[in-house]
Structure formats: C-alpha cells, structure tokens
Amino acid sequence: MNVFNSALTQLKRGAKYINLPPYFIDQLSFPERTITLNFSFKKDSGEVEIIKGYRVQYNNLLGPYKGGLRYHQDVNMDEIKFLALLMVIKNAIVDVPFGGAKGGLAIDPKSLSEKELERLTRLFAKELAPNIGPMRDIPAPDVNTNSKIMDWFADEYIEVKDKKQNVENKDQLKAVVTGKSLQNDGSKGREQSTGMGGFFVLEELIKRVGVKKPLTVAIQGFGNVGSNMAGILHDYGYKVVAVSDVKGGIYDSSNTGFNIDLVRECRLEKGMFAGCYCIGSVCDLAKKYEDGIITNEELLELPVDILIPAAIENVITSKNASKIKAKILFEMANGPTTAEADQILNKRGILVVPDVLNNAGGVIVSYFEWYQNIHSEKWSLEKVNRGLKEKMVKAFEKVWKIYKEKKVDLRTAAYILALQRLAEAKPDL
Numbered sequence: 001m002n003v004f005n006s007a008l009t010q011l012k013r014g015a016k017y018i019n020l021p022p023y024f025i026d027q028l029s030f031p032e033r034t035i036t037l038n039f040s041f042k043k044d045s046g047e048v049e050i051i052k053g054y055r056v057q058y059n060n061l062l063g064p065y066k067g068g069l070r071y072h073q074d075v076n077m078d079e080i081k082f083l084a085l086l087m088v089i090k091n092a093i094v095d096v097p098f099g100g101a102k103g104g105l106a107i108d109p110k111s112l113s114e115k116e117l118e119r120l121t122r123l124f125a126k127e128l129a130p131n132i133g134p135m136r137d138i139p140a141p142d143v144n145t146n147s148k149i150m151d152w153f154a155d156e157y158i159e160v161k162d163k164k165q166n167v168e169n170k171d172q173l174k175a176v177v178t179g180k181s182l183q184n185d186g187s188k189g190r191e192q193s194t195g196m197g198g199f200f201v202l203e204e205l206i207k208r209v210g211v212k213k214p215l216t217v218a219i220q221g222f223g224n225v226g227s228n229m230a231g232i233l234h235d236y237g238y239k240v241v242a243v244s245d246v247k248g249g250i251y252d253s254s255n256t257g258f259n260i261d262l263v264r265e266c267r268l269e270k271g272m273f274a275g276c277y278c279i280g281s282v283c284d285l286a287k288k289y290e291d292g293i294i295t296n297e298e299l300l301e302l303p304v305d306i307l308i309p310a311a312i313e314n315v316i317t318s319k320n321a322s323k324i325k326a327k328i329l330f331e332m333a334n335g336p337t338t339a340e341a342d343q344i345l346n347k348r349g350i351l352v353v354p355d356v357l358n359n360a361g362g363v364i365v366s367y368f369e370w371y372q373n374i375h376s377e378k379w380s381l382e383k384v385n386r387g388l389k390e391k392m393v394k395a396f397e398k399v400w401k402i403y404k405e406k407k408v409d410l411r412t413a414a415y416i417l418a419l420q421r422l423a424e425a426k427p428d429l
C-alpha cells in the first residue's frame with residue numbers, strides 16, 4: 001500500500017467511531033489543490049536542468065494551508081499528498097488555526113553549491129508566489145530545509161509582491177513562511193520546537209504507562225528533529241544509547257548513554273547546516289566508540305525502552321516489525337511505520353505513539369511565529385515554550401482519554417480527535 005493510501009485507511013478507521021456524513025470523508029480523501037511545477041534551473045556550470053516542484057494544498061477548513069517544504073531526490077506527488085494530509089490531521093489535533101499543506105523539490109540538495117541552493121529556492125518561491133501568502137498558504141522547513149532556506153524564500157516572496165504593488169508593511173509579509181532565522185523575524189524556540197514538543201508528550205506518556213526512569217532510547221535521524229530530541233532527552237536523564245544519520249549510527253551497548261553535546265559539537269565543528277548535509281559527525285564519533293558502529297536497520301531492532309524514528313517514512317515495515325524490541329515506539333518522523341507494521345506492533349503489545357501527535361510541536365511554534373509576525377510582537381523563549389507545552393499536553397490528554405474510552409490504539413484515537421475538530425468546522429451543505 002502506498003503511503004497516501006495507508007493514511008486514508010487510517011482516516012477511515014478513525015471515522016468509524018464518529019457519526020459523520022459519508023461525503024465528508026470523501027471530501028477529506030482528496031486534496032483541494034495540487035500544484036506541479038517543472039522549471040528550468042541553470043547550474044553553476046552553465047548546464048540547465050528541469051526541476052520538479054510540488055505544493056499540495058490539502059484542506060483549509062481550519063485556516064490557511066500550512067506545511068513544510070522538503071528537498072529530497074525521492075520527493076514525488078504521492079509522498080507530498082500524504083504529508084499534506086498528515087498536516088491536516090496534526091493541526092486539528094493540536095488545535096492551531098491552520099489547514100494542511102506540504103511541498104517540495106525533487107532534488108538532492110547535497111549535490112548543489114550554496115549559491116545553487118539559494119537560486120533554486122528563490123525560483124521555487126517565485127513560482128509559488130501567486131498561490132501562497134500569510135492568509136493563504138504558509139510553508140515551513142522539513143527534511144533538508146532550514147532557517148536559511150526559509151529566509152531566502154520569504155525574501156523572494158516579498159520581492160515578487162513588492163514588484164506587483166508597493167507593499168507597505170514588508171515585515172508582516174514575512175508571515176508567508178515560518179521557521180525563519182531569529183534575525184529575520186523567526187520565533188525563539190522554533191529550532192527546538194519539534195523535539196521539545198515530543199519531549200512534553202513523552203513525559204506525559206511515561207507518567208501513565210508506569211515504566212521507570214532512567215529509560216534507554218535509540219534515535220534514528222540526527223537532523224533538526226532527531227538531534228534536538230536527543231539533546232533534550234539527554235538533559236532530562238534519559239539514556240540515549242544509539243543515534244544515526246543517513247550514513248549509519250553508533251550504539252553504546254553498555255547503556256551508559258552518549259554525551260549528546262559531544263555529538264552536536266562534532267557536527268558544529270564541521271561547519272555545515274544542521275540537517276542539510278551529511279557532516280559525518282556520527283561517522284567520526286563512531287570511530288571513537290570503536291565497536292559501536294551500527295546500520296540504520298540494526299538501530300531499529302535494538303533492545304531499548306524507547307525507539308524514536310526521526311528521519312524518513314516507511315522504515316518500520318512488515319519485514320522488521322516482528323523484530324522490534326522496544327517497549328514504546330515513539331514516532332517523530334512523519335509516517336515511519338507502514339499500516340501493515342502498525343498492526344503487527346499493536347498485536348505484539350508495543351505501544352505505538354503516533355507522528356501526528358508527537359511531532360506537532362514544530363507547527364505549534366510555527367503558528368506562534370506567524371502570530372508574532374502578523375501582530376508585530378516578539379515573544380520570549382519562556383512564553384513560547386509555555387504555550388508549546390500547554391498545547392502539547394492538552395492534545396495528549398484528549399488523545400489519551402479517547403484511547404482509554406474507546407479502547408482503540410493511540411493512532412486511531414488521535415485521528416478521532418482530529419476528525420471531531422474538522423467535523424465541527426465543516427460547512428452545512
């Protein structure tokens with residue numbers, strides 16, 4: 001089953017528990033608008049390449065379309081549709097006034113120079129400009145995109161708008177995109193928000209399932225989400241015993257746990273964008289931990305308390321689901337578990353805590369950033385984190401209540417909550 005269809009299956013599973021008109025589920029089964037772009041891009045060498053770009057504006061019942069931009073060679077329409085649908089569900093679960101969208105470019109950003117990356121991002125922003133805006137559709141970072149890329153994107157969008165008509169308040173127009181740098185009116189706390197939000201949910205969960213700290217954790221992916229989550233968990237006494245990036249990982253079988261600051265420092269030393277390029281830090285650290293080198297596949301099957309996939313989709317499948325040894329699978333990546341694997345894990349009694357709840361911290365702080373831009377405000381980090389915690393804990397409590405009352409798995413409970421919110425907003429036909 002492809003990723004989009006597996007998300008639809010989950011949506012329909014949730015819909016069985018609430019009384020909804022059939023047309024409403026049909027409406028949610030299709031994106032409202034899909035945009036495919038083919039544009040010519042001149043490389044530094046003078047060679048011209050045709051690049052495919054996508055934006056899916058899935059549903060805007062709850063507010064302007066909102067969702068990240070992914071730069072990856074495997075990006076395709078089916079994946080973007082799937083990720084856009086997840087944004088609809090996620091935004092409804094954490095109660096932010098946004099609909100769902102997603103976009104991306106089918107390129108390998110590691111193959112581009114920084115100048116090429118900027119030119120391509122500006123081209124993408126120009127092409128999308130007629131269809132996006134602070135009250136219409138608001139992109140953000142995702143895999144291989146970061147605050148620098150968002151800054152270029154916002155700058156180009158404002159230039160396009162300014163050329164058409166003189167823009168009075170350019171600063172407010174920056175709300176067209178979130179995840180910008182602090183110097184360019186980004187929000188304090190946005191960089192760590194997805195990991196921090198996940199941490200708030202995990203702490204609530206731990207209180208309820210009765211497992212005792214210190215807990216061992218394996219994390220796949222060391223980009224924005226994985227590295228921040230690793231750092232926060234380390235700071236709060238969890239034993240992060242395995243980490244990895246696309247090249248592989250390291251495992252501390254003594255269960256002492258890595259010093260995550262060292263891992264991060266090592267990456268900083270390389271002077272690369274976090275998450276945009278492989279900087280080989282894990283590979284270097286692996287040398288220090290000699291016997292601890294593992295593959296990404298091995299990481300998923302380690303005997304740990306908590307497994308956190310925080311890289312890409314479809315890493316836990318029917319092939320490896322029976323080999324997962326963690327007690328809790330805490331999804332931070334979008335769609336890391338296939339529908340078939342989900343069923344196997346549920347049967348095996350492994351507690352699967354879903355992406356649409358756990359990784360919503362990013363979009364919550366994106367909402368705060370958008371709000372600050374629109375209202376010309378600047379919030380303190382304390383205010384951002386207080387707001388983030390409040391929203392994450394409230395969403396978790398609601399999902400947990402449905403999970404207990406309806407005796408469904410946590411993913412179905414999360415989808416039920418989202419559908420309840422979306423149904424309240426649906427217009428009478």
Ligand code: NAD
Pocket residue numbers: 141142143144145194220221222223224225226244245246247274275276278296310311312313332333334335359360362363
């Ligand atoms: P990122 O580009 O910053 O980092 C991705 C990490 O995954 C890197 O360490 C990379 O080396 C690793 N990776 C890539 N391909 C891999 C593979 N085949 N096997 C193992 N590791 C691989 O991306 P990110 O922003 O951290 O996003 C990670 C996941 O979290 C994605 O699923 C994304 O959609 C989701 N997410 C991100 C945010 C956000 O705010 N950035 C918010 C919600 C969800």
